Amino acid sequence: MPRDGTMTRTRIMDAAEALVLERGFAGTPIDEVLSQAGVTKGAFFHHFGSKQELAHALIARFVELDLGNLESKMGRAEKLHRDPLQQLLIFVGLFLEDAELLAEPSTGCLMASYVYEAGMFDDHVLAVVHDNVLIWRKRLLAKLEEAAAAHPPRVHVDLESLADMATVVFEGAFVVSKIVADPAVLAAQLEHFRNYIELVFSDPR
Amino acid sequence: MPRDGTMTRTRIMDAAEALVLERGFAGTPIDEVLSQAGVTKGAFFHHFGSKQELAHALIARFVELDLGNLESKMGRAEKLHRDPLQQLLIFVGLFLEDAELLAEPSTGCLMASYVYEAGMFDDHVLAVVHDNVLIWRKRLLAKLEEAAAAHPPRVHVDLESLADMATVVFEGAFVVSKIVADPAVLAAQLEHFRNYIELVFSDPR
DNA sequence: CTTTACATACCGACTAGTTGGTATGTCTAC
DNA sequence: GTAGACATACCAACTAGTCGGTATGTAAAG
CATH class of the missing domain: 1.10.357.10 (Tetracycline Repressor, domain 2)
Structure with missing residues (x-):
């Protein structure tokens, strides 16, 4: 098994959920989620299509x-x-x-x-x-x-x-x-x- | 006074309200409101700053x-x-x-x-x-x-x-x-x- | 035990299209 | 003619998604 990505995935989702509840889904750019979660765009699109x-x-x-x-x-x-x-x-x-x-x-x-x-x-x-x-x-x-x-x-x-x-x-x-x-x-x-x-x-x- | 703009203003607001309730505010681009209301961008920014x-x-x-x-x-x-x-x-x-x-x-x-x-x-x-x-x-x-x-x-x-x-x-x-x-x-x-x-x-x- | 092969995890510059907003001109009623 | 009511063309910033590449782990062959 390669390195475990569930941590990264969870951090993305946690940051995203908080932002969506505060600003709505359309009002939450992916970049904002990334900076909140401290991950990069590459990581995001690896986990979510x-x-x-x-x-x-x-x-x-x-x-x-x-x-x-x-x-x-x-x-x-x-x-x-x-x-x-x-x-x-x-x-x-x-x-x-x-x-x-x-x-x-x-x-x-x-x-x-x-x-x-x-x-x-x-x-x-x-x-x-x-x-x-x-x-x-x-x-x-x-x-x-x-x-x-x-x-x-x-x-x-x-x-x-x-x-x-x-x-x-x-x-x-x-x-x-x-x-x-x-x-x-x-x-x-x-x-x-x-x-x-x-x-x-x-x-x- | 020149032509009355309240009609246009109301049409913009009606279209916008319907769209916002369906897609949220951030999810409602101005252009969409314009096409729904049948007005132009100039009209919009004349009524709303x-x-x-x-x-x-x-x-x-x-x-x-x-x-x-x-x-x-x-x-x-x-x-x-x-x-x-x-x-x-x-x-x-x-x-x-x-x-x-x-x-x-x-x-x-x-x-x-x-x-x-x-x-x-x-x-x-x-x-x-x-x-x-x-x-x-x-x-x-x-x-x-x-x-x-x-x-x-x-x-x-x-x-x-x-x-x-x-x-x-x-x-x-x-x-x-x-x-x-x-x-x-x-x-x-x-x-x-x-x-x-x-x-x-x-x-x- | 080491090398080779391969898979997943991740990076960050780039792009095509969208979005809010502006600049400028025209028309109409008074 | 002038002031408000539009229309059109345009721009700069932003956004979702892409892509070539790297890092790190597993597994099996030698």
């Missing part, structure tokens, strides 16, 4: 981490309680824990960044984003249906869109958090989301 | 319309009912009416588009976005405090972040709606938001 290929690598890595986070937290929630409603509340709570540690506004979500430049990417890249959101929907919907079976909702709610609400809260909170330059926005919104679920399914007294 | 000046004009117009929408709907809600909680629910309902008319996903929010390219804009431009979100927060917070006074919340909620939740829902729903290519997302999320407010303030029975 084109800028578009970098875009794909970035979103693929982002989504993989995101799905890992989803599964990890859902798995922990499922082990921490037997009741599906409580599992959901714990699941949100685990994200809340993370959110409360933020010292400055999150750099945002690469998916949203891409969506607001959708015209720059081919369908291949956008499909990764699309699939990820549908996986979140499916995973949360299944859990919501379990919860609804055990705890009949006190008001009528559409469960599929309630599942989507998780993604909506994250994406919306990222945007607002950046606008008002306040890292606490995400935690506060997650708390409202948890409240809502609790109120919807709480047994009427 | 620079591309950055176009960015400012776009967000200023967007925010002005947005604030008009806020005030208009809040005003209508306040005339349709005397109780502040009901006013809030009607307020959200009026946005819901609009959302239900959407035949395809909204083109999104220019503020979010700018935030995900924040590094491209000067503080002057970003401040317009910041101020707008704070105005929404202030307006809704005042109404929420009235509502809370008349209807003590059944659970503890932070009213300021609940006010922000309106913006969060819009921004988040725009993103998700675009990702899953479904115009119904916004209406569904607004309904959840309305439900939540109702559940929080509903008098316990």
Whole structure:
């Protein structure tokens, strides 16, 4: 085996992701990525055939981490309680824990960044984003249906869109958090989301 | 006065806004705007001193319309009912009416588009976005405090972040709606938001 | 153990095309 | 005629991508 290039590749991707989240994909020239990562143009085009290929690598890595986070937290929630409603509340709570540690506004979500430049990417890249959101929907919907079976909702709610609400809260909170330059926005919104679920399914007294 | 240029100016801005929402600001070359608007480079630089000046004009117009929408709907809600909680629910309902008319996903929010390219804009431009979100927060917070006074919340909620939740829902729903290519997302999320407010303030029975 | 062969990792000058912006001229309404 | 509303030609800087070449590691033949 020749020398290992994964270090260089990772440094390029780290620098690129940070820049894309701050300036957008089209607003991030390759040269800027290179100087941030401390590598040369030759190294870049050795690892990525084109800028578009970098875009794909970035979103693929982002989504993989995101799905890992989803599964990890859902798995922990499922082990921490037997009741599906409580599992959901714990699941949100685990994200809340993370959110409360933020010292400055999150750099945002690469998916949203891409969506607001959708015209720059081919369908291949956008499909990764699309699939990820549908996986979140499916995973949360299944859990919501379990919860609804055990705890009949006190008001009528559409469960599929309630599942989507998780993604909506994250994406919306990222945007607002950046606008008002306040890292606490995400935690506060997650708390409202948890409240809502609790109120919807709480047994009427 | 010689010929009226407001028509040309508007056409440039309309074309630019559509393109920016689809491809981002950096991803939208002036030439593309020109061909879409059917005007020439001379016309463009007659109306805007620079591309950055176009960015400012776009967000200023967007925010002005947005604030008009806020005030208009809040005003209508306040005339349709005397109780502040009901006013809030009607307020959200009026946005819901609009959302239900959407035949395809909204083109999104220019503020979010700018935030995900924040590094491209000067503080002057970003401040317009910041101020707008704070105005929404202030307006809704005042109404929420009235509502809370008349209807003590059944659970503890932070009213300021609940006010922000309106913006969060819009921004988040725009993103998700675009990702899953479904115009119904916004209406569904607004309904959840309305439900939540109702559940929080509903008098316990 | 050393030489040869070969593969991956990387370098940096160069190019073809694009982009924001300018310079200058023309037309039109008053 | 003059001032604002355009049009056309043009430029300098930038950008993605290329290309010939080098460095460094593995593996097998001698």
